[in-house]
Amino acid sequence: MTDAAVERCIFDLLAARRPGATVCPSEVARTLEPEGARWRGLMPQVRGVAQQLVQAGRLHVTRGGVPVDATALGGPIRLGLPPAHGMAADGPRR
Structure with a gap:
């Protein structure tokens, strides 16, 4: 799987959600590899691509x-678009 395909999948899934919504990295992996448990092997790559996008200011x-760092251990993470100026991750700031 190419990093470009992972990146495209992340942004396609986010585009299908309401503004401010997030996706789980496992959803990205399952979309890319829907057969059986093979999607688990994609998780390190999905997290790595996500961290690269964070560093670029795109995620x-x-x-x-x-x-958090997408590659750090510690439990489930969520991927979302960076909060827009004047917007909180969960909606408009009041």
Whole structure:
């Protein structure tokens, strides 16, 4: 699987969601490799691509609502678009 395909899948899944919504990296992997348990092998690559996108300012990765390194151990993470100026991740700031 190419990194470009992983990146495209992340942004395609996010585009299909409401603004501010996130996706799980496993959803990306399962979309790319829907057969059986083979998607698990893609998880390190999905997390690596996500971290590259964070470093480029194109993606926001959180664990429990707190920004984290996508490649760090510690539990489930969520992938989302960076909050737009004047927007919180969960909607407009008041």
